[in-house]
Amino acid sequence: MKITDIQFGMLRVPLKTPFKTALRTVDRVEDIVVMVHTDTGHVGYGEAPATAVITGDTHGSIIDAIRQYIAPRLIGQDVANLNRITQSIQGAMEKNSSAKAAVEIAVYDLWGQLYGAPLYKLLGGGDPVITTDITISVDYIDKMVADSLAAVERGFESLKIKVGKDIGVDIERVKAIHAAVEGRALLRLDANQGWTAKQAVYALQTLEDAGVKLELVEQPVKARDLAGMRYVTERVHTPVMADESVFGPQEVIDLIRMRAADIINIKLMKTGGLSNAIRIADIASLYGVECMIGCMLEAAISVTAAVHLAVAKADAITKVDLDGPSLAQFNPVDGGVIFDESEISVTDAPGLGIREIRGLEPVA
Ligand SMILES: C[C@H](N)C(=O)N[C@H](CCC(=O)O)C(=O)O
Numbered sequence: 001m002k003i004t005d006i007q008f009g010m011l012r013v014p015l016k017t018p019f020k021t022a023l024r025t026v027d028r029v030e031d032i033v034v035m036v037h038t039d040t041g042h043v044g045y046g047e048a049p050a051t052a053v054i055t056g057d058t059h060g061s062i063i064d065a066i067r068q069y070i071a072p073r074l075i076g077q078d079v080a081n082l083n084r085i086t087q088s089i090q091g092a093m094e095k096n097s098s099a100k101a102a103v104e105i106a107v108y109d110l111w112g113q114l115y116g117a118p119l120y121k122l123l124g125g126g127d128p129v130i131t132t133d134i135t136i137s138v139d140y141i142d143k144m145v146a147d148s149l150a151a152v153e154r155g156f157e158s159l160k161i162k163v164g165k166d167i168g169v170d171i172e173r174v175k176a177i178h179a180a181v182e183g184r185a186l187l188r189l190d191a192n193q194g195w196t197a198k199q200a201v202y203a204l205q206t207l208e209d210a211g212v213k214l215e216l217v218e219q220p221v222k223a224r225d226l227a228g229m230r231y232v233t234e235r236v237h238t239p240v241m242a243d244e245s246v247f248g249p250q251e252v253i254d255l256i257r258m259r260a261a262d263i264i265n266i267k268l269m270k271t272g273g274l275s276n277a278i279r280i281a282d283i284a285s286l287y288g289v290e291c292m293i294g295c296m297l298e299a300a301i302s303v304t305a306a307v308h309l310a311v312a313k314a315d316a317i318t319k320v321d322l323d324g325p326s327l328a329q330f331n332p333v334d335g336g337v338i339f340d341e342s343e344i345s346v347t348d349a350p351g352l353g354i355r356e357i358r359g360l361e362p363v364a
Pocket residue numbers: 021024051135160190192243294295296297298321322323324
């Protein structure tokens with residue numbers, strides 16, 4: 001099975017409610033879809049959102065990186081040589097992790113199709129169902145409480161509360177949600193870099209003293225402020241998770257050695273795809289550090305790849321934040337994993353099992 005061509009499409013899906021974080025507000029999923037064609041007629045699917053505020057990647061940069069740097073190295077390569085292909089993708093250029101992820105996901109899809117097996121089985125197998133949280137956007141307190149109650153009614157037992165806008169209001173936001181859903185859902189906070197280290201310690205200690213039990217706090221301070229991450233980690237009981245601070249395996253090793261966080265958020269769009277995500281899960285397992293598998297505002301193609309990884313690497317990946325498709329008004333992907341509110345199941349279709357993507361717009 002040899003790679004012959006790489007084509008693109010644009011996927012746009014409106015969200016149920018605007019997605020608001022300390023970094024950005026968006027009202028739709030808008031992702032580049034990558035289709036890797038082969039001489040056997042098999043097509044591998046990949047996907048990448050343009051999360052410029054986190055990865056630096058835009059729709060234009062994703063397409064250019066693939067067209068000019070990645071695709072020329074892949075045409076003619078045999079899918080059976082998976083490691084050689086992932087090395088070609090990772091070595092094609094610096095950064096551009098979303099472009100690399102989209103192509104790697106499509107190649108792993110083909111690799112599964114080549115051997116007629118679902119990806120999770122080729123990665124080691126595991127229990128086919130995982131449970132995700134759902135994100136509550138940062139907003140007025142009443143709206144966040146209403147959104148939290150609606151999520152609990154839908155069966156979500158873990159809420160990822162976005163904060164990081166205003167420290168005083170953030171504390172009130174979390175207290176109000178805690179009072180509304182106590183005993184029915186775990187609370188995770190994500191400040192998306194919105195606090196200083198001292199603000200984070202103040203907010204978390206205030207919440208802890210008020211009896212608000214938090215499962216974790218994600219990226220309380222600026223991505224580059226590893227000393228700030230360690231400052232917070234050393235001073236609060238709530239486990240601290242690194243998201244924007246860590247992209248690849250080397251950064252994870254450095255962060256663990258610094259003891260700058262307790263948990264690592266693995267996202268395919270930061271790691272450049274599955275090969276580095278697998279490395280990170282193995283490194284974390286070696287050090288006894290837990291991981292979350294997360295996503296950007298992504299549709300079901302790349303999230304399907306992330307689910308297969310989470311199933312196969314359940315020893316290291318103990319927490320799941322794969323709610324991108326649940327936040328969208330509909331799922332345009334036919335095949336892939338099955339979403340049933342908080343439960344996501346892999347199927348035994350070969351590769352990622354994606355059959356069709358509805359409403360794909362052409363890319364010039
Ligand atoms: C969608 C997911 N639950 C999430 O919250 N991801 C964010 C970043 C997503 C984005 O801005 O597209 C995160 O964990 O920081």
